[in-house]
Structures are given as C-alpha cells and as structure tokens.
Amino acid sequence: MLQTVTKTKALRWLLLAFLLLLLPAATFAQQQITDDQVNEIAKDVFCPVCENTPLDVCPTVACHDWRELIRTKLAEGESREEILDYFARQYGDGVLSNPPRRGMSLIVLWILPALGVLLGLLLFSRVLRGLRAAAAEAPASPPPRPKSSTGDPTLDDYISRVEKEIED
Amino acid sequence: MTDTIQTTPPATEAPRRKIRWPMVVMWAAILALLAVLAWGLVNANASRPEAGQNAPTFNVEFFDGYEWDNRAVSSLSEMRGHPVVLNFWASWCVECRYETDAIEQAWQRYRDQGVVFLGVAYADVEPNSLAYMNEFNVTFPHAPDLGTAISKKYEITGVPETFFIDKNGVVRHVQIGPVNQQMLDTLIPQMLAE
Structure with a gap:
C-alpha cells in the first residue's frame, strides 16, 4: 500500500518536472520566431486603423498587437494560410492584400473582370461582323473606263485612276 | 363534268426565332456589371447612421x-x-x-x-x-x-x-x-x- 502511494507521488513529481521543462521550451519557441518570419505574413495584411498600410510597416499599437498575434500563432505551429484565414474570419476579407476567392471578392475580383473581357470580345466581334456585312452589301462599282482606251486593261485601269485623281 | 376539290393550303408555321446566345450572354454581362456598379455606389455612399435614422441591425x-x-x-x-x-x-x-x-x-x-x-x-x-x-x-x-x-x-x-x-x-x-x-x-x- 505504502509502495503504491510512493509510486503515485513520484509520478506526480515527474509529471510536474516534465511540465516545468516544457514551459521554457514554449517561451523559447516564441522567442525564436523572428521579425522577418512575422513580417513575411504581416506584409499581406492591412492595418485596421490606417487605410492601405501593410501591417509590417505600420507603427500603430493596433498593428503591433496584430504582429504579436501572428508571432504567437507561428509559435503555435500554425501555417501562413491558417493565420491569414484567421485574420479574414476575425476582421473581414478586406484586411488581406489578396482576399480569398469567395463571396463578393470572388464576384468583384474574378467573375466581373472575366465578364468584362467576354463582353468586350463579343462587342468587338459584333462590330467587326457589322463592318464586314456593310462592305459585302455595298455594290461593287466597276472600275471607271478611261476616256480613251488603249486596249490594255491594266493600262486602262491605271490611266483611269490618274484621271480620277486629277479630277479630284 | 369534273369535280374540283378545293383544298386550302396548309397553314404555314411561323418560323421559330433562333435564340442568339451571344446576345443573351452580352446582355446578361451588361446587367451583371450594372448591378455590381450600383451595389458599389450604394456602399460607397453609405454613411454613419445619424440621430433620427434607424439603427442598422446586426x-x-x-x-x-x-x-x-x-x-x-x-x-x-x-x-x-x-x-x-x-x-x-x-x-x-x-x-x-x-x-x-x-x-x-x-x-x-x-x-x-x-x-x-x-x-x-x-x-x-x-x-x-x-x-x-x-x-x-x-x-x-x-x-x-x-x-x-x-x-x-x-x-x-x-x-x-x-x-x-x-x-x-x-x-x-x-x-x-x-x-x-x-x-x-x-x-x-x-x-x-x-
């Protein structure tokens, strides 16, 4: 009986010692995340306070807090995508420089430009077709005959053009 | 005497109008563009609710x-x-x-x-x-x-x-x-x- 109690106590102490060992390790891991690693993600996030300022260069307290949040999440092992997704969920798609392809972002940034290009192509083809049809419908005017014929059609054509130019 | 049978010519079917899909797509695209532009304008002109206005629900x-x-x-x-x-x-x-x-x-x-x-x-x-x-x-x-x-x-x-x-x-x-x-x-x- 006494032996069992001693064993349990020893196990508890071992567990405590293990946890105490983990604590500095976790702190160390957080310290190991460099500013460059943080800024690699922060540059793709916009400051919530100053419009159009990336998080990595913004000096406000709000941005400092957000950068620290990125550092914490990196230390916790979260990937770049997971962190950016968290920011989009928490603060809206508008804080990301490259918003995810969903909802209004999908429509405004992807579908509408594609529709615009399609529309432009259709309009262009219609205009082109209209011009071709107009050209085909116009009666082909026979080349005007020169005032005096030489008997050579090529020469006649040339002379008639020269005469027309002189008249004009 | 010969009997003549008068037959009425069969009613000719009205020619079916062909759907011009490029036109349909073009108008749909124009309408979509206009809708989004209108939506953008409404949002751009949105302002802070002032005293006397209904508070937006959330x-x-x-x-x-x-x-x-x-x-x-x-x-x-x-x-x-x-x-x-x-x-x-x-x-x-x-x-x-x-x-x-x-x-x-x-x-x-x-x-x-x-x-x-x-x-x-x-x-x-x-x-x-x-x-x-x-x-x-x-x-x-x-x-x-x-x-x-x-x-x-x-x-x-x-x-x-x-x-x-x-x-x-x-x-x-x-x-x-x-x-x-x-x-x-x-x-x-x-x-x-x-």
Whole structure:
C-alpha cells in the first residue's frame, strides 16, 4: 500500500518536472520566431486603423498587437494560410492584400473582370461582323473606263485612276 | 363534268426565332456589371447612421463569460423594446480608457431599468480585449466585431464611438470620442422616458 502511494507521488513529481521543462521550451519557441518570419505574413495584411498600410510597416499599437498575434500563432505551429484565414474570419476579407476567392471578392475580383473581357470580345466581334456585312452589301462599282482606251486593261485601269485623281 | 376539290393550303408555321446566345450572354454581362456598379455606389455612399435614422441591425456573439438575457448570441433586433448604448472600443485605444469606468457605472445604475449596454471590440486581439475588460472589471455585455461586420454597418471612423439607440431602434445620439457620466445621465433617462 505504502509502495503504491510512493509510486503515485513520484509520478506526480515527474509529471510536474516534465511540465516545468516544457514551459521554457514554449517561451523559447516564441522567442525564436523572428521579425522577418512575422513580417513575411504581416506584409499581406492591412492595418485596421490606417487605410492601405501593410501591417509590417505600420507603427500603430493596433498593428503591433496584430504582429504579436501572428508571432504567437507561428509559435503555435500554425501555417501562413491558417493565420491569414484567421485574420479574414476575425476582421473581414478586406484586411488581406489578396482576399480569398469567395463571396463578393470572388464576384468583384474574378467573375466581373472575366465578364468584362467576354463582353468586350463579343462587342468587338459584333462590330467587326457589322463592318464586314456593310462592305459585302455595298455594290461593287466597276472600275471607271478611261476616256480613251488603249486596249490594255491594266493600262486602262491605271490611266483611269490618274484621271480620277486629277479630277479630284 | 369534273369535280374540283378545293383544298386550302396548309397553314404555314411561323418560323421559330433562333435564340442568339451571344446576345443573351452580352446582355446578361451588361446587367451583371450594372448591378455590381450600383451595389458599389450604394456602399460607397453609405454613411454613419445619424440621430433620427434607424439603427442598422446586426448579430453579436458575446465573449466567453458575457451574455445578454441569458443568450451567448443575440442581435440588435432582439433588443428592440430596450434602449441600447452601443459602444465601440479597443484595448489599444487610449481614449477608450477615459470612458470605460463611466459606462460600467452607468450600466450598474440603469441595467434594472432595461437599458442594454453593448461593448463591441473593434479590430482588437481577443486576449488583449479580455485583459482590458478584466483590468476595468467590466461586466456589461461585450462582443468582438467579427469580420468588422458591425463597425462597417455603423461606418465608424475610429474608437471610441457610442450610439444611443432608443426602444424603437432609432438612433438618438452619436458620440464621437469618449462619453462621460453627465452625457450618459442625460441621454439614458430621455430614452427611458419615451
């Protein structure tokens, strides 16, 4: 009986010692995340306070807090995508420089430009077709005959053009 | 004699009009573009709701440990019938520190009269928000501004900003900058008396 109690106590102490060992390790891991690693993600996030300022260069307290949040999440092992997704969920798609392809972002940034290009192509083809049809419908005017014929059609054509130019 | 059989010519079917799909696509694209442009214009011209205008409704998911009417999730429309003091703040906001105590004290005074106080943490990091609320011993309902959905609807330009919304959901006053005790004790009784 006494032996069992001693064993349990020893196990508890071992567990405590293990946890105490983990604590500095976790702190160390957080310290190991460099500013460059943080800024690699922060540059793709916009400051919530100053419009159009990336998080990595913004000096406000709000941005400092957000950068620290990125550092914490990196230390916790979260990937770049997971962190950016968290920011989009928490603060809206508008804080990301490259918003995810969903909802209004999908429509405004992807579908509408594609529709615009399609529309432009259709309009262009219609205009082109209209011009071709107009050209085909116009009666082909026979080349005007020169005032005096030489008997050579090529020469006649040339002379008639020269005469027309002189008249004009 | 020959019999002549007169036959009526069969009715000719009207020629079916061919659907010109490129035209359909073109008009659909034009309509879609116009719809989005209109939507963009409406949003660009959206402005902060002023006194006398209806307060935009929104959903809130309170911070852990905070609730309203025993609900962890609620909406402004559910608060209809109660005057609402909607306060936007952030832990990084220096000016917010000047008003938090006053709002908490007003909440303690008016909560039994049915006044709803709602703090919305704008663009804040959750652990910092919780630490701030702990520092000021804030007990009135608080929620994060998830996806900045609420602040967008109220078109806030910074923090702190406070909207006083009456029982009918109409904005009675907008305070840009910190509120003070005197302001709270003037506006809340007015909303209660209506």
